[in-house]
Amino acid sequence: MRKLAFFFLFSVVTGGTTHGMIDGFEELKDYADLIVDDDNATLEDIKILRNITNDQLRTLLKNSPNLQTLDLSVNNSITNTGLACLCYVKELKSLNLRRCEKITERGLRYFEYIQNLQELNLSDNQQITSAGLVYLHYVNHLRSLNLLNCKGISDYWLVTLCNDKTLLPDLKNLCISGSKQWKQKSINSLRAARPSLKILHIK
DSSP: OOEEEEETTTOOEETTEEOOOOTTOGGGTTSEEEEEETTTOOEEEEEEOSOOOHHHHHHHHHTOTTOOEEEOTTOSSOOTGGGGGGGGOTTOOEEEOTTOTTOOGGGGGGGGGOTTOOEEEOTTOTTOOGGGGGGGGGGTTOOEEEOTTOTTSOTHHHHHHHHOTTSSTTOOEEEOTTOSOOOHHHHHHHHHHOTTOEEEOOO
16 A cells, blocks of 8 residues: 555554654644555655644654645635745645635746745635636646636636636636626637636636
8 A cells, every 4th residue: 555644743553553653743633634655654645634834834844745635715824924834845736825815916927936836726716816826837637626616717818718728727626606797708708718728617
């Protein structure tokens, strides 16, 4: 088995045998659920269980260069400055920033470090506007984008996505439910321009 659960940052267990603690995580007890690579005990998946600070996130990511999945959802301590730590996890494939209330579009500029990203969840972030989505050109391999309840993003962004075929060319799934700003005409045009794109839109 290649992956195994790593709970509360204390020990990696395979077949009932404890293999020790990954250096640098002692201070982060109880903050995360982790998945590690059995071959070399490097972190691959992290789900933050409760609020951690920017400095704690930096410790975590600096020691996790092979990280594939990072879930920071509903974390009210991480700010735009904290997202600068993405420079340590350039192989990241999935990022969840749902309801991270202190992150604005300025923080999205750090997407330049994670250009292999395939899944992005920005749902329930009222402070993110269309201006922030210009940074999505850094993550052009994105296949899934969740903008549920993102009321700060204007309908014009859909028009841009429709007209600019170089923007997110690999996108397959787009969620824009929960907001009333989207015009049906824009949605129809986007579906016509990108027939392979699945759009979820429930008002």
